Every structure is written in structure tokens, then in C-alpha cells.
Amino acid sequence: MQSPSERYVALDLGSNSFHLLLAEFRDQRMVRLHTDRAMVRLAEGLDAHRHLNPVVSERALTALTRFQPVLQKLPVDHIRVVGTNTLRAAAANADGFLEEAESILGVPVEIISGIEEARLIYSGVMAAADGPPRLRCIIDIGGGSTELVRGSESPQQLQSLEMGCVSYSRRFFADGLISENTVNHFKRAQRAARAELQGLQHIAAEAEVIGCSGSVKAVSRVLNGGEVADIVHEDIDRLAKEVAKVEHIAELELPDLDEERHPVFAAGLAILHAIFCELDIQRMEVSPYAIREGIVHDLAGRLHGGDRRASTVDAVVQHWQIDQNQVRRVNDTALKLLQQLRPEYPLEGRQRLRWAIQLHEVGLALTHSSFRKLGAYMIKHADMAGFSNGEQEHLAYLVRNQRGPIKAPKEHYGFHPSPDLLLCLRLASIIHRDRTERTLRGINLADQGDAYRLQIEREWLDSSPAIEELLYQEEQHWQSQTRPLRLLAV
Template sequence: MAQNSESYAALDLGSNSFHLLIASFQDDKLRIIDRHKDMVRLAAGLNDDGYLSEAAQQRGLDSLAKIANRLRGVPREQIRIVGTNTLRAARNAREFMAKAEALLGAPINIISGTEEARLVYLGVANDLAIDDKKRLVIDIGGGSTELVAGLHSPRLLESLGMGCVSFSMRYFPDGSLSEKAFKRAVNAARQLVAPHVEQFKGHWQEVVGSSGTNRSISKILGELNLCDSGHITRDGMEALKQALLSADNIKAANIKGLSDDRRDVFAGGFAVLYALFLEMEFTELHTSTYATREGIVYDLAGRLHHRDKREETIRQLSEQYRIDTAQGERVAALCVNWLPSIADSINSSYQEAEKLLRWAAQLHELGLAIAHGGFHKHGAYILSNADMPGFSRQEQARLSALVLNHRRKPKPGESTGAHPDWLLICLLRLACIFYRRRQNIKLDKHIKLTSPNPQLLELHIPDSWLDNNPLSAADLQDEADILKKTLDIELRITATV
């Protein structure tokens, strides 16, 4: 199949369903090329010990085998696959992801709840008219619910551990329905929402609901002539509650417009939305057809056209922790200058490797805001655990590994959750040595680096520079010993005329 260089693909591996969207842009608006959805019920396979069952994994893999065929016409760098709540929580997620990535031929990015919320808002915002209304966006997924408030961009983001699959399994097992069970589910959801109500007050003028639960409820209320199309009201919710609880089991519930593929998880999702109506005290919402996957496409297009949210996040961290940006830029420039010499030996695309290396250089002194002793460890901890808009957990882990290992002895056995690319780390370590005195000069004209093979780095340094910088020369000799002992990488220093 010929590749369409103008197409983008977003694959959302949700807790309830897998959604594929392939689209292009026309006048800055999405033009849908293909959609595909499978109700995988991944969250239903998560046991009490946090392990994803073999059956659930197989359902997911069967779905992805079909989806992989549809991705073949999209350039690899224009595909983004994200995993949400269930893959965040599953203790054996890596086992499933390894099989899934082999099928898809592209990496899966696990994103945090707040990053999921940001992408939801980005998608919904591009579905609505451009105006000055502050909005509360509610996205009820299979395992989590995202609340986002903002104007033209999100300002408040929360991800709560309640979803249509998890709540249906917990409070309505095997589809059983009762007033008592419904009240328990609603109270549980209200308890999760309550701590966040005050911070959201005054930050929205209208409420928008996205994803399957909201659209399903809206469709049913329209079929029953209880609400206008695309709307959900408090009165409509009350009427639908009575219709739902008139049956003893969801399988027997005679609700016009309730689809078979939504029926098993409807009660849990309905209870979550009902609780939000009560706790957040809104009286109506309207639904959007856009959600996480549309947000992913807009975000991906931004990355490829110089509107990368991650760049803004790096700038904000630099400002927040008062990093010496001039020093970070000096180190970054030298690293990026050397990168082509190891390009054939790195474990990721050149473009992403360049960005990660540059960002790590810009943030390598992040931990100094906490303490000078062990500041590389403090910086790595922040990068592993902070909410970093635009970044996946894997990207944060790789960034953390670079910062953790930029000084002192590298720690091959100490993982930040990533598989460190040690040659990238070597470049960062060497650049930090050369700019240890924080001198405001460009060194890339004088210092050349080559790498004949992945286990050998050669530095070509003018003899006069070595004579004029004896402490740096000594540091480089020490570094050669460290790299050989810890990483089995030879650093060869050659004096030039």
C-alpha cells in the first residue's frame, strides 16, 4: 500500500475500547480518512493483583492485528499510539506491549491521567466554535474519568479512578441492577469528585462531554424525546435513572437506543455521570464527537510542524527551577553537534534522539534547585515523577535516565523505567566535562568526536587546547577509565596539531 505523507494516525488503547483514527488536515480542520473501534474491555481483564489476564491480552492482540493492516499506508513518524488507565495500572503491561508493538511496528506510549486529560481537551476544543467561553470537559473512559477546565487551552486537569468498565464490574456485577447498588456507585464517584469541586468552581461557563458514555446517554435521551440531540440534562438523567432501575439486570433493561456493545458497561458509566451532575452542580451538558484520538492527531501534527507541546514544558521547567539556561544551551549545542557521529548506533529515531539529548542537556542542572549534593539524582527523580504535558511515561523515563547518568559513575543496573541509550549518555557526560568552567565559547570548532563502532568513542582535540586546559584533560582521562569499567566503552583521546 502506498504511503500517504499527509495522513496522521492516532490509536487510543483505552480501558473499554481501542479507537483508531486516520486523518489529514484541510484548512487546519481534520478530514477523516478512516475510523475503527473495537470493544476490547481491557479493564475487565485486570485482576485484583493488578495483572492483565491472558484472555484480555488476546482480545487486545486480535484487535491490533486488524488495525495493523490499516496503519500500513501511514508514515511511521506520523503514527502515535497511546495506552491509558489499564495499561498504566497493569503490572504486566510490558508483556502485552511487547507483543502489541511487534504487531503494530510502532511504539506504544503510556500517558499519565493528566496528559490524557490534556489530549481530550485539545480534541474537544478543535470540535467547537472558537469563542471566549470557559469550558469544563468531562471524558468518562473505561477505567478513569478526566475533568478539564480551560478557555483556549486547559488550565485545570484531573484524572479520577472511575470509569464505565471498572464501576460496572464493581457495583453491577454480571449486570445486576438495584437502587442500593446504584446509590453505592454514585456515592463512591462523588467521594472521588468532592476534593476537586472547589478548584473547578468559576472556571467554566458550559459543560462538554466526550467519549462513548456521554454520547451513548445523549443518544438514548434523544431517542426517548427527553433532550435535544447532542444534549444531556439533569431532568433527562433522572428519567433515565428510573428507566434503568426498573429492571433487575441490564440485559433485561428495555431502553430505546442502548446499543448491545455498550449495554454491559452502561450502568457504571451512567452512575459516574449522574454523580458528576450532583457534585459539580451543573444542569446540562452537550456532547462532542471529538475526544482523545482527535487530540492525539492535533498534538502529533503540532510536533511535526514546530508546535511541540514538549518544548513548552521544557521551558516551563527551566523557569520554575531557575536553571542556568545559557549553560544548558552550551552543553546542548555541543551534544547535538556530536550526535551524527553515533547516529548509526542509537536505539531510536535520529529526530527523537536529538530532542531528548537537547532537552536533557537543557535540564541537566534541574536538581540544583533542591541540593548541590547528588543533584543529578534529584533532577532524575523530578523528571520521572512530574506531570510533564506532551510527554509519555517512556519519554520521561529516558529523559530521567540521561540526567541521572550525566555525572559520577553511570548506573547500568539502576533503572528509571527506561532502557538507557548509553551512547547518548556518553555525549552528555563529555559535553558537561568540556563546559564545566561555564565558559562562553563555542567548542565544536575545535573538538571533534567520531565513533568507528558502538564500543569506541574517539575525541580529536588540539594539542594546544589540552596544554591550556590541564584540569579538563585530567577529567577526560578519568572519564575514559569510568566508561571502560562501567560500560565497556572505550574513550580514546587523540591530540591533533
Template structure:
């Protein structure tokens, strides 16, 4: 079947719903090709120990089977699947993702809360007319709520553990509704947001809401003539609150404008927005039709048109931690030059490998900002745990693994993130580049150093005997590296000299 090379697909595996959006771009604007939404209620499947139930997993897999058919016309590299709050929290997320990826045929990227917030803002910003106003963007999902302020770009980002599914289950168990439980839900939400009110204060001129809960509330207010279309006010929220409290169970919610498929999780989501209006003194809110999936598409398309947020993040790390940029670029250039010789035997896709290797080379001395002793460990820790805009958790783990292993004894991760396993050929290439450039020399006869691979765990190095004779310390380092790599991870480094 022929593919539409101009189409891009974003699949948001949310805690309440799975959303698929397929679109192309014209004049930097989305042209929608297809949409699909399933109310999966993934967060409802988390038990008290954060394990995802078999029933919830099966609901999700049934949805993904339908979605997979819609993705057949989209090039694989132009599909991005993102997992959010529930998959961040689930202890058995790896088990589910293994099954889900088998159904979809593409990898799932778990993103942090702040990365989700960034993508929400990116989506909403592209829905609004460009101006100089600063905005507060609020997105209430199934398991988390994202708060972002910014203008053309996000400035403050927070992700709070409160959502329409999680709060409905916690405060309105089995669908029961009463004023005492509603007040508890509002109080809990205000407690979660209160530490951030001061830093967000005076940072915005206009509030904008996105996603299902907020759009549902705006729809109710519009249908009942309480607010203009796409608009939410405190008085409008008070009116809905009184309608909610007239019912004793979600099955009794006969609110004009409320869809049947949202009824069960509406009280929890409404309580969150009600609390945000109170705690943050929001005078009114406009509603955007764009959300995280539109942000994913803009971010994904940017990677193909030289607007990759990950590149910007790497540059910011270099500046923030005062990394020796010249040395990082020298190591990166050497790695990139050698990569084609081993590309055939990599376990990582070549394009991804090139990016990861270049970024790891540029950041391999990141940990020196903390301490010289064990700096590779410090750098790896930062890359694993920092909020890195544009990167998924798996990408951060792969980058961290390379930096951790660029020197000293190579080691496999003890409890790796799902989908992350060492590609020892990439590790070996980075280690060799660091050895050859240990003296930070500006020139190296790299064209005389040939690196190839004849297998998944083998690197062959060929260089002139005359060069080895002139550089005995590097020659000794190479011999030590060959012994260490073989002993530690079974990577064979074969060094040969030629006339």
C-alpha cells in the first residue's frame, strides 16, 4: 500500500482517552486528515500498588488494534506515540508497552510531566492568533493537570498529580456524589496547586484551557446560554456546581451539554478546574481546540525541518554546565565520521544512533561541573533525572547510558527503562573517540584510522604503524581498552597496524 509521505501522526495514550491525530502541514498550519478517540480509562486500571490491571490493558490493546489500521498510510518515522501520566506511574508499564508496541508496530515514548506541559503549550500556541500577550495554559487530563505560562514560548511549566479519572475515583468512589466529597476534592486540588500560585502570579494576561474536561465544561455553559462559545467564567462554574450537587450519583447527572461518555469522570475533572479558578484567581478562560496531540505533531514535524527541540536542549546544557564545547564537537565529529563503518551491525536505527552519539559526545564531560572524580556518573545521573525538553524518558536513558560508559569499566544498567538496552558498538565508538582525543588535540589524522565492524560485538581498528610508533601512550590505551571491553561486556576490539 502506498504511503502519504506528507502525513504525520500523533497518538496520545492518555489516562482517560487515547487520541489519534493524522495531519499534514500547509503554511505551517495543520490540515487534518483523520481523528480517532477512544475512552479507554487507563488510569481506572491502576490498583493501590500502581499495577495496571489485565482488564485495563486489554481495553487499551483493543483500542490500539483499531488505531493501528489507521496508521498504515503514514511513514513509520513520521509517527510519534506518547504515553503520559498513567504509563509514567504504572509499575508494569513495560509489560503493557511490549504488548502495545507489538500491536502498533511503532515504539511508545514515555514523556515527563513537564514535557507533556511543553507539548500542550506548543499545541495551544499554534491554535491562537500570534500576539504579545502572556498566557496561562491549563490542561486537565485523566491523571495529571499541566500548568504553563509563556508568550511565544513556554516559560514556567508544572505538572500536578490530579486529573478527571484519578480525582473521580478518589473523591467520588463508585460514582457517588455529595457536597462533602466535592469540597474535599476542591480542597485537595487547591493544596496541590497552592505552592505554585506565587511563581505563576503576574506571569500571564489571559487564561486558556485545553483537552476534554475543559472543553466539556465550555460546551455545557454554551448550550445552557451561561457563557459565550468557548468561554468559561466563575459564575458559569458555580451554576454547573449546583447542577452536579443535585445528583447523588453520576448516573443521575442530567446536565444539558454533558456527553454520556464523560459523565463518570466529570465530577473529578470539574472539581480540579473549580479549584484552579479559586486558587489562581482566574477571572475567565478561553478554550482552545488544540491540545497535546497537536503539540506532538508540531514538535515531530519540526525535527524534519531543522527545528528539533532536542538540539536546543543540548545547547542549553552545554551553556549551563560550561562544557568544553570545542572538545565535545571534536569527539562528535570523529564519532560521526566513523559511524558508517559499523552502521550495518547496530541494534539502534542509524538515524537515531547518529543523533544519540553526537549528543553524547557533546555532553560527555557534563559531570565535570560537579566533580572530576567519577564525572561520567554525575553526567549520566543528570541526563537520567533532569527535565530535558524534547526528549522522552527512553531517549534520556539511552543518552545517559552512553555518557556513563564513555570511560572506565563499561557496565550494563541494573534496572533499565523498558525499551532501553546497551548498543555496545555505539558505546565502543564513543570510547575510542575519547581515547584518540584525550589530549584535546585540534588535529588528528582521522582519515588514516579505519574503523569497521563485522559483527554485532566487534569493532576493527586499522591504523598506520608509524602513527602507533609516534603515539605510544595512545597505543597502550587501545590495548588496555581492548582487554577491558572484552572482559566487561564481550565487545571485541581488534587492532591492526599497517605499513
């Protein structure tokens, strides 16, 4: 039996349900050891101002308490908890909920973008796909969003659409009515879903179509006598017509429909039928895997030399032809300064500093005068595979503040920028501002408790008068910070 340290936990905080997966790898094959699900319907608790209803929040926190014993048996770096559509929408107003969730679980909750969600779904489904690589279209209908991915050996197109079984239930079936007088809410939901799919008709063309997750599986079971099997176009046509005739959701009498799925089934079916019609799908396979399995594969990659974030940064560097010699100079110096300042600084923080340095001049490809602002904007809003929203925001903050006055951050859950990393990046950028090689011999950076102290030998400063002036300017920039910088020439 493998040791617990070789196991991984993925926890998906979805808009409809929370899913936990405990898995391990045997001969490079993932084995699912334990799964658990809580039907939370988080999206039901999101009001017009994107605040979470206290009742729904408490329901969600209770579910997390149930999952916690599984997480506490593993190292933190073997666990990943991700929040998807509803938590993306509520992130700015959900600090209290997220902090309580982190306190219960003992690990941070990462809010991920819709595109990152789609990538992880694709990775999970492909882990169960048989045969040689071929063109596939993956479809996942969640509680708040629907992800569609087209790809072969790797994803080629990723889409995240604002339609899900819970959000559409609230929008079209709020009173439980499916058909009333001249208004057919089911058909309205179908039309809305088809409108979202405009321009995406090609995404399933000539591809093997695979569906995954709760709504797809629920429809499959209803159509296939309780078994999860392929969904055929004419069968879902027939089911959609039957459901559209029912007056109220409570009157739905469908064999093999899970009671917990009952309240959101009509909305999920309307979306799935719209996808079949708009994308001209004749048959859909149903995968047993989804985002949880993708998260586990991603975690294993991070710990065994296949961190997707690193390859994403490398791709950006190559695309924008960033000066690799300058990256090397600034990186070497910044990491040496961080080693002086915090010898035991966590690996994840050192990685973040390296990535920020690799990307710190990305804006120069388009502008010189405002390259820091542009670079930060590009990083914050780009689809960066492997990164959570908070990680991208932190990288953007470092790039934006690599020189000049320090812009005060508006901290929130998932975004607590480190002044240590910022200081090391700024000092290294000053030392190599003229793109010249310089040694750190005679330079020492330390934390005095109430201030940072940068001690430099007078001989070093005399040899670089322009750098000396920039360092004195830097001292001024830090005077407004919680921990100022003091320059000491000896």
C-alpha cells in the first residue's frame, strides 16, 4: 500500500454541489479511493449585489466540516480546493465566507477563472479517455456556468458560458413553473442557452463529443434506465418535449431521477438540449471523470516537475520575446536578496517571485512609457493556465510596482501581496537598471523588525553613482510603507 503522502485530495466548490475526491497514483494510473458530494446549491444564495445569503453560506460551511477529516490526513501541498462560478461572482463580497471555509479546511480556497475551470475539466476527462489522441469536444454543465473545450492531445479552444442548472433555475423556473398559459419557461430557457452558444457552432464539428458532471449524468440516467450511457439526439428531443408540457417542476415524474437533482433538472435539460440542437450533436458519450480528476493530475504535476504554471509563463516569455539575459540578472539578484532577508522563505513564494521576474518586462513589447501598467493589466486579465485568480493578481501587483511610487494594494481574500517579494524585485531591478552585470559582494539586506536595512559598502556605491541615486530614491518610496527601508553606506 502506498503511503498517505502519495495521495491527493481535490475539492471542487461548485455552484450546485461540492465534490471531494481522494486519489492516488499506481504505476502512473490514477485510482479513486474515496468520493463525497454535498448538494449545496451555492448559486441559490447569491443576491443581485453578489452577496451570499447567510443560510446558504451556513449550509456550505456545514458541508465543508464533513469533508475536513479527509483533508487533515494529507500534506497541504497534496490538497487543492477550488471555487468556480458562484465564488468567482461573489469573491469581492465573500471574504468572510472564504475565511471561515479556510479555517475549517486548513488550506486556502483558490478562485479560478472559467477558462482555467475548462482546462481542468478537459484534463480530467482526458484521463479516462481510451484509445489514441483524436479530436474531442468536452461539455460540462455546472450550477453557474457551462464549459466547452475542443482539443486533441491538448485543448485548442476553451469556452466558459454564463449558464448553469442553478442560475437558470433561478432565472426561468423561480416559482417552479415550467409551462403556464401562453408562457413556456422551458422553451425560454432553451432559447437563452442557444443565444449563448451563438458563434460556437464549430466547436463540436467533426469531433467526438463527451459530456460530464451532474446535469449530463442525470439526463443520461433518465434516458437509459438508470445507467450512465450515451445520450442520443432523438432521445433527448423526446425528453425535452415531455418536460416542456409539464406545468410545474413538482409534477415531473421521471424514473431514475435523483431526488436531489429534481429542482434543477429542467434547467439542466434545457441547456443540454440547446447544446445538442445548436451544435448539431447526434451522440454524446458520458465521462465518469470531470474537474476533480483534472485537479488531482494538476497537483501531481506540480510536485513532480510538470507544473502547468511554469510552462504557461515560459510560453508568454517566448511569445513576447522578453529579454532573457535581463530576466536572469534580475532573478539571480532578487533571489539572493530574498535568501539574505528570509532564508526559510516558502518555496511557493520564491516561485512567485521568479515568475514575476520572468514577466516583469512583458509590457515593453507594446509600450515603453507605460510598460508596467500594461504588463500588469495583461497578466491580471490573461487566460493563464494553471494559475488561480489570486495568483495572477499577485503577479500583476509585483509587475505594476517594480519601480516608482508604490501603489497601495486593496487586499482581499486570496490577495495578500508580500512586501518582502516586492522589495527584492525592486532592488534587483535597480541594481540591473542599465542591464549590466553586478555582484552583490558588499551588499546585505536584513529585517530589523521595524524597518528593512540595506547595508552597502561605500566602494560599491562609488563605483555605481547612478545606482546609488536610484537607491536613495527607493528609500524615499518606502517611507510610506508599514516597514520602511533604510539605506546604510559603510
